[in-house]
Structures are given as C-alpha cells and as structure tokens.
Amino acid sequence: MDILRVLRGTGESLDIYAGIAEAVLDINSLPDLIEPIYAETAGFSDVELDSLRFALLRLQVYADVHRYEDMEQTQRMKYVAQILEKIIFGSLMLGGEPPAGE
Numbered sequence: 739m740d741i742l743r744v745l746r747g748t749g750e751s752l753d754i755y756a757g758i759a760e761a762v763l764d765i766n767s768l769p770d771l772i773e774p775i776y777a778e779t780a781g782f783s784d785v786e787l788d789s790l791r792f793a794l795l796r797l798q799v800y801a802d803v804h805r806y807e808d809m810e811q812t813q814r815m816k817y818v819a820q821i822l823e824k825i826i827f828g829s830l831m832l833g834g835e836p837p838a839g840e
Contacts, residue, residue: 741759741762741797741815742755742756742759744793744796745758745793745797747796749789750789752789752793754778754779754790757771757774757778758797758822761775761822762811762814762818768818768821772821772825779826787826791823791827794819794820794822794823795831797815797816797818797819798815798819798823798832799832800812801813802816
C-alpha cells in the first residue's frame with residue numbers, strides 16, 4: 739500500500755504528507771510528530787487546509803474499505819488520520835460529531 743498515494747489522491751502532494759505517512763508506518767512516532775505536523779499547518783492557505791482534510795478523509799475511507807486485508811495496518815491508518823483531523827480541525831468530518839463551535 740502506498741500511503742502517500744492515498745493521501746495525495748488525484749491532486750498535488752503536500753510536504754506534510756511525509757510526516758503523516760511516517761506516523762502511519764511507525765505508530766510509535768506519532769506522539770513526537772503531532773506537534774510538528776500541527777505547526778506545519780499554521781502557514782497553510784484555506785486551499786491547502788482543504789487538501790489536507792480530504793487527504794485525512796481519504797486515509798480513513800481507505801482504511802475502512804481495506805480493513806480486513808491488514809487489520810493492524812488499517813487500524814493504525816485510521817487512528818492517525820482521526821487524531822490529526824481532531825487536533826488540526828477540531829472535529830471529524832466522518833465521525834458524526836457536530837462541527838467545532840456548535
């Protein structure tokens with residue numbers, strides 16, 4: 739599975755995807771990568787933030803679609819995507835939670 743390809747989708751790749759892919763491949767690195775990934779988003783435009791959010795969404799959907807192929811890997815993938823989406827955006831688009839601030 740090419741995590742960077744899933745993150746990129748059919749669009750342009752953002753540099754932040756490398757850190758996200760690293761966290762998926764080595765879940766033990768996630769605690770150390772949360773702050774640098776979050777800090778990197780501070781300078782993002784609205785378009786880049788939308789691209790990132792949809793990249794995290796694609797990762798979650800991919801994990802759901804392929805959940806029985808490699809359960810451990812897809813669980814890590816979904817966990818990383820959800821944690822980062824909550825930290826960066828305040829809520830999950832697919833989580834059934836009300837948007838932040840409501």
